[in-house]
Amino acid sequence: MIEVRNASKSYGETLVVDDVSITLPAGGVISLIGANGAGKSTLLSMISRLLPVPAGTVTVEGMDVTTTPGDVLARHLSILRQDNQMTARLTVRDLIAFGRYPHSKGRLTVEDQGHIERVIRYLELEAVAHRFLDELSGGQRQRAFIAMVLCQDTDYVLLDEPLNNLDVKHAVAMMKLFRRTADEFRKTIILVLHDINFASCYSDRIVAMRNGRIAHQGPPEDIITPCVIRDVYGVEANIHEIDGKRVALYFR
Amino acid sequence: MRGLVLAAAGVIALAAASLFVGVSDVTIGTILSGSSDEATQVLLVSRIPRTFALVLAGAGMAVSGLILQMLARNKFVEPSTAGTAESAVFGMLMVTLLAPETAMLGRMLVAGVCALAGTVLFLGILRRMPLRSPLIVPLVGIMLGAVITASTEFVAYRFDMLQSVRAWETGDFSGVLRGRYELLWIGAALTAVAYAAADRFTVAGLGEDFTTNLGLNHRRVVSLGLIIVSLVTAAVIATCGMIPFLGLIVPNLISLMRGDNMRLSLPWVALFGAGLVLACDIAGRLVIRPYEIPIGTTMGIVGSAIFLYLLLRKNRHAA
Amino acid sequence: MPPDRRSLPPAVLIAGLGGLAAASIVLFLTVGAKGSWSFILTFRGTKVAAMVLVGYAIAMSTVLFQTITNNRILTPSIMGFDALYRLIQTVLVFQLGSAAVAGFDPRLRFGIEVAAMVAFSWLLYRWLFSGSLRGLHLLMLVGIVFGVLFRSLSGFLQRVIDPNEFLVVQDRLFASFNRVDAQLLAVSALVVLAVSVVVWRKAGVLDVLALGRDAAINLGVDHRREVMQMLVTVSILVAVSTALVGPVTFFGLLVANLAYLLVDTHRHRLILPVAALVAILVLMSGQLVLERLLGFNGALSIVIEFLGGIVFLIILVRRAAR
Structure with a gap:
C-alpha cells in the first residue's frame, strides 16, 4: 500500500501538487490521468523519492520514502520517468x-x-x-x-507515460504485459497515461488529477463518464461500452 | 536625456580623477602655478593620453560587444567570446614576425583582418549548428578562442615571442604615452559610424527574415558590423591589450535598464563602458601604489563576477 | 556476456596499451642519452614518474567527473578546478607570507593545500551541482567564468604581494615536469594509490551513477552521497596533478574521449585503466616527439591545448547538431 499524506510541492510561485492525500492499495494496475501540468508526474516523482517531499509524507508499505535508505526502497519500488x-x-x-x-x-x-x-x-x-x-x-x-x-x-512499478514512442501494436502489447505482471506476479503497476481509453481498458483503478489535486478516483466505470472527463479535461466526450469496456470518443 | 547628461558628467569626473592619480605627483596646484615643468610634462605625455585611451577603449569595446550581440543574436557574445580578440592577437604576432618594420596603423589593419576572419569563422560554425541553445554560443566562441590562442602561443613559443603575446592578451594601460594611443581615435570614429547605423543593427538583431522583409540587405549590415567590431578590437589590442568581458557585461546591464533599441542604448553603453574602464584602471593604480595592477586583471575579476551574476540571476530573460 | 562487436577484447586492449606505454617510457629514458647512465636514469626517471602519475591522475579525475556529471564534455579543468587550486596556493602565500610558506616542508604545504582545495571545491560544486543550475550549457559557462575569476583573483593577489618577493616564491610553487620535487612525488604517489583503491572498490557504484541521477536513485544508490564522495576524490586528484605540473585544460577531455572510443563500454573497471594508459602513452610519446625529435622542450601543453580545444569544439557542435 502506498500512502500519501498532505503532500505539496511548488516550483517557484506555482503550486504543482497541492495538499494531496491518497491511498493506493497494493496489487493491480492504477492509472493517473489529467491534463498537462495537473501534477501527475510530480506526484509520481515524489512517491518514488526522485523529488524531495517538502511538505507531507509518503510511505510505501509503511516505509517513509524520505528516510528509508535508497537501496532498501529500490527492492520494493521502481520508477521510470519520461525522456531517458x-x-x-x-x-x-x-x-x-x-x-x-x-x-x-x-x-x-x-x-x-x-x-x-x-x-x-x-x-x-x-x-x-x-x-x-x-x-x-x-x-x-x-x-x-x-x-x-x-x-x-519490485512490488511497486511506477511508470511515467510508458507508452511514449510506442506504436499501436507495441502499446497494446505493453499494456497487456502490465496487466499480466499485475495478475500473475501480484505486482502493483502505477502508470501516468495520456490515453484515457488505455486507462479505461486496462486499469483496476483510475486517479484523475486537476490543478495539483486529486479530482476523482475509482474504478474505470466511475471515472470514464462524460461528467468526469469534462471536469478533468474540459472536453465533451461520448462514452460507449464495447465488449464490457468503456471507451470515450472525444474527437469531435 | 537627463540621465545621459548625468552619466556623461560621471565619466568626466572619473576622467578628471584619472589625470591626477599615479606615481608622479601631479595636482591642479602644481600645474596652474607652473612651478613644476615635470608635472606638466607627465600630464601631457602620460596622463592625458592615458585618460583618452581609457575612455576610447572602454566605449569602443562596449559598443563592439553590443554590435556583436545584435549580429549573433545572442546576449553572451563579445569580442573575447567570439574568437575576435584571440584572432587579432594572432594577427599582431604574424605581422610582428613577418614584417617587423610595419607601422602601427599597418599592424592594426592586419590584426583587424585576422579578427574579421576569426569572427566570420565563428559565425560560420554557429550557422552549421541548427539547434542552438543561447548558452552554447559563447561556449563555442570561448573554445574557438582557446584553439586560436594555442596556435598563437605555439608560434610565439617557437620564435621566442611569448612575452609580447602575453602583453596583448592582458590589457594594461600603464604603457600608454603620447604618440602611442592615437589609433584609438580610429576606433572612436568607427563607434560614431556604429551610432549612425544603429537602427540597421537593431533590425539585424531581429533576424535575417525580418531584415529582408524591411527591405534591408542583411549581409551588408552584418558585414558593416563585423568590420567595425574587428577594427575596434584590433585597435584596442594593438594599443593596450585585451580587456575581457567588458563588451559583454556593459551592454547586458544597460539592456536590463534601457532595453535593446540600439539608437537609445548605444550612448549609454559607450558612456558606461568608458566609466567602468576608468574606474577599474584608477582602482588598479591605487591599490598597491606605487605599483600598478593591469586592467586585464581587475576587469577579469569585475567582469567575471558580473558575468556570473548575469548567468545565475533568477529570471533570466537575457538568455 | 557477449563481447562488444567493435572493439578488441579488453585483455588484449589493455595488454597492448600497456606494452605501448611501457615502450614509450623506455624510449623516453634512453633515446639520445649521452654520458653517465646512472645520472640520466635518475634525472629522467623522476620526470617519467611525474608524467606517469600526472597522466594517471588526470585521466582518472576526468572519467570520474564525467561519470558523476553524466556528461562526456565536462572536465574538472573546464569547470575551473585547477584554477581554484592555484588560487588557494596564492592565498596561502598571501596570508602567511612567502618566507613562511617557502620554509614549510613541501609535504606539509601540499597537505594543507589539498585539504583547503577539497573543502572549497566541495562547497562550491555542491552548490553548482545541487540542481539549482538547470541545463548543461549554463553549468559549463558558469564553470569557465569561475575559472577566469579564480585566475584573475590569483593574478590580483600575486600583484598585491610584493612583486619582487613573489617572483622568488613563484618558482618554488609552480612546478613543471622539468623540476619535480622528489619528496612531493612520493607523497603524491601514495595519495593517488590510496584514492585508486577507493575508486576501484566503488567501480560498481560508478557504473550505476553513469546511468544518470533518476536511474541511480531508482536502483537504490544514495546518489547525493556517492556524488559528493567522488567530488572529493576528484578534488584530491586535481590537486595532485596541478601541484606537480600545473594546469592542462583539455588533456583530460582528450584522454577520456579517446578511451571511450577505444573500449565502448560503461564498465569503470575497464574504462579507468584504459584511460590511464592512454594518458601515459600520449604524455610520454608526445613529450618524446616534441622534446627529443623536434627539440621543442616545454611545448607539449600548448599542443595538447590545441588538439583538445578542437576535440571539444567538434563534440560541442556535433552534440548540438544532433
Missing part, C-alpha cells in the same frame, strides 16, 4: 542487467541471469539485446528502459 537520456553507451542487455543491481550490487548470480533472460523474452527484445541503445528506434529504447525496471522485480 543516457550518456553511457550501453547495450540493451547491459541496461537490463542494471535492474538487478539493488539485489546483487553488480555481481550477477544465476538467478539474476534468469530474470534478465525472462524480461528480454517478455518484451521481445531478443533480436536487439546486443545492440547499443543509441542505435535503436525510440520505441525499442523505450521498451528496453521498461525492461530494466521490470527486471528490478
Whole structure:
C-alpha cells in the first residue's frame, strides 16, 4: 500500500501538487490521468523519492520514502520517468542487467541471469539485446528502459507515460504485459497515461488529477463518464461500452 | 536625456580623477602655478593620453560587444567570446614576425583582418549548428578562442615571442604615452559610424527574415558590423591589450535598464563602458601604489563576477 | 556476456596499451642519452614518474567527473578546478607570507593545500551541482567564468604581494615536469594509490551513477552521497596533478574521449585503466616527439591545448547538431 499524506510541492510561485492525500492499495494496475501540468508526474516523482517531499509524507508499505535508505526502497519500488537520456553507451542487455543491481550490487548470480533472460523474452527484445541503445528506434529504447525496471522485480512499478514512442501494436502489447505482471506476479503497476481509453481498458483503478489535486478516483466505470472527463479535461466526450469496456470518443 | 547628461558628467569626473592619480605627483596646484615643468610634462605625455585611451577603449569595446550581440543574436557574445580578440592577437604576432618594420596603423589593419576572419569563422560554425541553445554560443566562441590562442602561443613559443603575446592578451594601460594611443581615435570614429547605423543593427538583431522583409540587405549590415567590431578590437589590442568581458557585461546591464533599441542604448553603453574602464584602471593604480595592477586583471575579476551574476540571476530573460 | 562487436577484447586492449606505454617510457629514458647512465636514469626517471602519475591522475579525475556529471564534455579543468587550486596556493602565500610558506616542508604545504582545495571545491560544486543550475550549457559557462575569476583573483593577489618577493616564491610553487620535487612525488604517489583503491572498490557504484541521477536513485544508490564522495576524490586528484605540473585544460577531455572510443563500454573497471594508459602513452610519446625529435622542450601543453580545444569544439557542435 502506498500512502500519501498532505503532500505539496511548488516550483517557484506555482503550486504543482497541492495538499494531496491518497491511498493506493497494493496489487493491480492504477492509472493517473489529467491534463498537462495537473501534477501527475510530480506526484509520481515524489512517491518514488526522485523529488524531495517538502511538505507531507509518503510511505510505501509503511516505509517513509524520505528516510528509508535508497537501496532498501529500490527492492520494493521502481520508477521510470519520461525522456531517458543516457550518456553511457550501453547495450540493451547491459541496461537490463542494471535492474538487478539493488539485489546483487553488480555481481550477477544465476538467478539474476534468469530474470534478465525472462524480461528480454517478455518484451521481445531478443533480436536487439546486443545492440547499443543509441542505435535503436525510440520505441525499442523505450521498451528496453521498461525492461530494466521490470527486471528490478519490485512490488511497486511506477511508470511515467510508458507508452511514449510506442506504436499501436507495441502499446497494446505493453499494456497487456502490465496487466499480466499485475495478475500473475501480484505486482502493483502505477502508470501516468495520456490515453484515457488505455486507462479505461486496462486499469483496476483510475486517479484523475486537476490543478495539483486529486479530482476523482475509482474504478474505470466511475471515472470514464462524460461528467468526469469534462471536469478533468474540459472536453465533451461520448462514452460507449464495447465488449464490457468503456471507451470515450472525444474527437469531435 | 537627463540621465545621459548625468552619466556623461560621471565619466568626466572619473576622467578628471584619472589625470591626477599615479606615481608622479601631479595636482591642479602644481600645474596652474607652473612651478613644476615635470608635472606638466607627465600630464601631457602620460596622463592625458592615458585618460583618452581609457575612455576610447572602454566605449569602443562596449559598443563592439553590443554590435556583436545584435549580429549573433545572442546576449553572451563579445569580442573575447567570439574568437575576435584571440584572432587579432594572432594577427599582431604574424605581422610582428613577418614584417617587423610595419607601422602601427599597418599592424592594426592586419590584426583587424585576422579578427574579421576569426569572427566570420565563428559565425560560420554557429550557422552549421541548427539547434542552438543561447548558452552554447559563447561556449563555442570561448573554445574557438582557446584553439586560436594555442596556435598563437605555439608560434610565439617557437620564435621566442611569448612575452609580447602575453602583453596583448592582458590589457594594461600603464604603457600608454603620447604618440602611442592615437589609433584609438580610429576606433572612436568607427563607434560614431556604429551610432549612425544603429537602427540597421537593431533590425539585424531581429533576424535575417525580418531584415529582408524591411527591405534591408542583411549581409551588408552584418558585414558593416563585423568590420567595425574587428577594427575596434584590433585597435584596442594593438594599443593596450585585451580587456575581457567588458563588451559583454556593459551592454547586458544597460539592456536590463534601457532595453535593446540600439539608437537609445548605444550612448549609454559607450558612456558606461568608458566609466567602468576608468574606474577599474584608477582602482588598479591605487591599490598597491606605487605599483600598478593591469586592467586585464581587475576587469577579469569585475567582469567575471558580473558575468556570473548575469548567468545565475533568477529570471533570466537575457538568455 | 557477449563481447562488444567493435572493439578488441579488453585483455588484449589493455595488454597492448600497456606494452605501448611501457615502450614509450623506455624510449623516453634512453633515446639520445649521452654520458653517465646512472645520472640520466635518475634525472629522467623522476620526470617519467611525474608524467606517469600526472597522466594517471588526470585521466582518472576526468572519467570520474564525467561519470558523476553524466556528461562526456565536462572536465574538472573546464569547470575551473585547477584554477581554484592555484588560487588557494596564492592565498596561502598571501596570508602567511612567502618566507613562511617557502620554509614549510613541501609535504606539509601540499597537505594543507589539498585539504583547503577539497573543502572549497566541495562547497562550491555542491552548490553548482545541487540542481539549482538547470541545463548543461549554463553549468559549463558558469564553470569557465569561475575559472577566469579564480585566475584573475590569483593574478590580483600575486600583484598585491610584493612583486619582487613573489617572483622568488613563484618558482618554488609552480612546478613543471622539468623540476619535480622528489619528496612531493612520493607523497603524491601514495595519495593517488590510496584514492585508486577507493575508486576501484566503488567501480560498481560508478557504473550505476553513469546511468544518470533518476536511474541511480531508482536502483537504490544514495546518489547525493556517492556524488559528493567522488567530488572529493576528484578534488584530491586535481590537486595532485596541478601541484606537480600545473594546469592542462583539455588533456583530460582528450584522454577520456579517446578511451571511450577505444573500449565502448560503461564498465569503470575497464574504462579507468584504459584511460590511464592512454594518458601515459600520449604524455610520454608526445613529450618524446616534441622534446627529443623536434627539440621543442616545454611545448607539449600548448599542443595538447590545441588538439583538445578542437576535440571539444567538434563534440560541442556535433552534440548540438544532433
